[in-house]
Structures are given as C-alpha cells and as structure tokens.
Amino acid sequence: MREIKIFSGRANQKLAEDVCNFLHLKLGRVSLGEFPDGEIQCKIDEDVRGRDVFLVQPTCPPVNNNLMELLVMIDSCRRASAERITAVIPYYGYARQDRKDEGRVPITAKLVADLITSAGADRVLTMDLHAAQIQGFFNVPVDHLNASPVLNHYFLSLGVPTEDLCVVSPDAGSIKRAVTHHRRLNGELAIVDKRRTSAHETTTKNIIGGPVEGKIAVIFDDMISTAGSICGAAKVVHKAGAREIYIAATHGVLCGPAVARLQAAPIKELILTDTIPQKSQDLLTNMRVLSVAPLLGEAIKRIHNDESISALFRENIA
Structure with missing residues (x-):
C-alpha cells in the first residue's frame, strides 16, 4: 500500500491537479463519460491493485451527477482491488438536511454517508461540513478539515490593525x-x-457585541448558497456604520x-x-478565490x- 494514486472526477479537476502539483505526483488517468441513456461510464486507466487510492470529487452542483460519479469511481477502484480508498470530498452536498426538524422528511446527510460507505470508501476526507456532527453519520x-488557516492567512496579509478589525458571525449558528x-x-x-421566516427566507435585525462602527468588518460563513443571509448580514453591518465589509x-x-x-x-x-x-468569477469583479490545494495535499500525505x-x-501549514 506504499504507492499512492490520486484520481479526480469531473466536478473540480483543477483542484485535484493543484493537489497533485503540491505532492509532486501525476494525476491518475480515468475515463469518464455517459452512455446514450445518461448513465455514467467509468474506467480507471491505471493499475490500482494494492494501492492507496484518493478520489477527489466535491458533490457540488450538479449535485446528483457528481455524487453518482463519485460512487461509480469508488466501486471501480474497489472491484480493481485497491488496498484503501479515501473519498476526498472538499464540499459535501446534501449536508443541510442533517436532522428531522419536522415530520416525514429525510435525513439526506446520513443517506449520502451510507451510499459512500456502501460503495466501498474506507475513509473520507472533507472540509467545513455544514454541521460537524455529520462526521458521526459515517x-x-x-478527517474533517477547515479552511480557517487559508482564510486567516489572507486577512493577516492585508495588515489591518487589530483595533480596526471586527469579526462578525452572520447568525447564531456560526x-x-x-x-x-x-x-x-x-x-x-x-x-x-x-431569524428564519421560512425554508428560503430569513430576516436580520440587530447586532450583538461589537462595536462595528468605523471598523473593517469580516463576515465568516461556511457556505454561500443563494446569498440571502450573508447579504442581509452585510446590510445590517453596513447600516451600523462599518467602514469596510469583507x-x-x-x-x-x-x-x-x-x-x-x-x-x-x-x-x-x-x-x-x-x-x-x-x-461566476467573471461576473463578480470583487471576488477572490483562495486555494485549499496545499491543505488537502498535506492532509492526503499525512493520511x-x-x-x-x-x-x-x-x-x-496553509
């Protein structure tokens, strides 16, 4: 099991390539496509028998396609006698339904965990789960990483004086x-x-703590989906007198x-x-994307x- 092999699905091949560059490895060869009826076709084009295999595939939109592609890749490696298979899932989809908060609803975070395990994954490497308890569903x-070293390093590099900074949580859950x-x-x-008014709408009213007036405010969250909550928080912080908002x-x-x-x-x-x-990077001129490839690469090496x-x-490390 001393030889390591890293393969990527089609969800985020650039990230997998950056991870391999960090580790000075070549990305493994895999053929992925669809049959005429839309079913996913997969063939691992390298020998993985007895190897330590890492499959990089975030289950981001299109979630169902990327999730199924990950399951098919896991099954391909298992049937090819890989010694150990680690599913590297930088973004874990279906994580928001992690409990039954009303009757007759699924717990999809647990369902997806069962699917990944049943497909043949021996361990999982993921980052900033929407709810940390999802680790227990497997x-x-x-191995649950968080991107805080990467994000913190960026803000420290800006050289903002401590007395001018205010770290803001967009809600109580964060x-x-x-x-x-x-x-x-x-x-x-x-x-x-x-305050959440429905499954899709929230209202933001007050700020607890602070003060934020005259400060450079940094609002941290694990994910931005429709951006309703985070933009609502930004408006409240702006109204409270923040000088700049990140x-x-x-x-x-x-x-x-x-x-x-x-x-x-x-x-x-x-x-x-x-x-x-x-x-969306071309549409948002004020967007900056930081790489977590060194963090994932170091974690893969340590595993x-x-x-x-x-x-x-x-x-x-980051």
Missing part, C-alpha cells in the same frame, strides 16, 4: 466559527441576529439570485476557496503516512 473514519477566526485575528467580535466563506455554491445579491451588497471583497469551481491531521492546524 461508519468509516472521517458563532463557533467566528470565535475560531477571532482567536487568530483578534479585534472585536459581533453577532448578527438572524465576506469570507469556504464553499461558494452561488446558486439562484446569489450573484445579483452579491453585486448589490455593500461589500468591498468576497473571498471564497476553490472547493467548488467558480463560474498516507499515518501521521496526525490535527497537527496541520497547530503548525498552520
């Missing part, structure tokens, strides 16, 4: 994430009071009206990582060598 080891960033960046800490998130799903909302939002810069390939993953964040 019956195989899960307080722990904001506190993690605040420990590294310092400055003030504030929370936006967000929005930072790990996963830029950016679906529906997200681009239009972000274009109209009172923000100086939108910072995302490349866990999801960004097709292969049976070394500590938690040390990654103590040593601030």
Whole structure:
C-alpha cells in the first residue's frame, strides 16, 4: 500500500491537479463519460491493485451527477482491488438536511454517508461540513478539515490593525466559527441576529457585541448558497456604520439570485476557496478565490503516512 494514486472526477479537476502539483505526483488517468441513456461510464486507466487510492470529487452542483460519479469511481477502484480508498470530498452536498426538524422528511446527510460507505470508501476526507456532527453519520473514519488557516492567512496579509478589525458571525449558528477566526485575528467580535421566516427566507435585525462602527468588518460563513443571509448580514453591518465589509466563506455554491445579491451588497471583497469551481468569477469583479490545494495535499500525505491531521492546524501549514 506504499504507492499512492490520486484520481479526480469531473466536478473540480483543477483542484485535484493543484493537489497533485503540491505532492509532486501525476494525476491518475480515468475515463469518464455517459452512455446514450445518461448513465455514467467509468474506467480507471491505471493499475490500482494494492494501492492507496484518493478520489477527489466535491458533490457540488450538479449535485446528483457528481455524487453518482463519485460512487461509480469508488466501486471501480474497489472491484480493481485497491488496498484503501479515501473519498476526498472538499464540499459535501446534501449536508443541510442533517436532522428531522419536522415530520416525514429525510435525513439526506446520513443517506449520502451510507451510499459512500456502501460503495466501498474506507475513509473520507472533507472540509467545513455544514454541521460537524455529520462526521458521526459515517461508519468509516472521517478527517474533517477547515479552511480557517487559508482564510486567516489572507486577512493577516492585508495588515489591518487589530483595533480596526471586527469579526462578525452572520447568525447564531456560526458563532463557533467566528470565535475560531477571532482567536487568530483578534479585534472585536459581533453577532448578527438572524431569524428564519421560512425554508428560503430569513430576516436580520440587530447586532450583538461589537462595536462595528468605523471598523473593517469580516463576515465568516461556511457556505454561500443563494446569498440571502450573508447579504442581509452585510446590510445590517453596513447600516451600523462599518467602514469596510469583507465576506469570507469556504464553499461558494452561488446558486439562484446569489450573484445579483452579491453585486448589490455593500461589500468591498468576497473571498471564497476553490472547493467548488467558480463560474461566476467573471461576473463578480470583487471576488477572490483562495486555494485549499496545499491543505488537502498535506492532509492526503499525512493520511498516507499515518501521521496526525490535527497537527496541520497547530503548525498552520496553509
């Protein structure tokens, strides 16, 4: 199992190539396509018998296609006698349904975990899950990375004085994430009071903590989907007198009206990582995409060598 093989699905091949460049490896050859009826066709074009295989595939939109492609690739490697298969899922789709909050609804985060395990994955490497407890839905080891070293490094490089900075949580559910960033960046800490009115709509009213007036505010979240919540938080922070506003998130799903909302939002810069390939980059001139390839690459190397993953964040590899 000493030889490592890294393959990529079609969801984010650029990220997989960057990971391989970091590790000084060649990306494995795999043929992917569709049969005439739309079924996914897969063939691993290299010998993987007895190898330590890593399959890079975020389950971003189109979610169902990318998820099925990942399952087919896992099954291909398992039937080709790979010694160990690690599903590298930088963005884990279906994560928002992680509990039964009303009757007759599924827990799709658990369903997808079961599918990945049943397909033959021996472990999972993922980043900034929407809910950390999803790790417990798997019956195989899960290494859960977070992009905070990458994002923090960028904001520290801007040289903003501590007394001018305010780290903002866009809602109560993101307080722990904001506190993690605040420990590294310092400055003030504030929370936006967000109330959910329906499955698709939220309202933002007050700011707890702070102050944000005259400050450079940085709003952190795990993902931006339709951008309603994060733009609402930005408007509240702007109204409270923030001098400049940055929005930072790990996963830029950016679906529906997200681009239009972000274009109209009172923000100086939108910072995302490349866990999801960004097709909206040409539309948003103030978007900056940071690479998590070194972070994923170092984690892959440590998994292969049976070394500590938690040390990654103590040593601030990114």
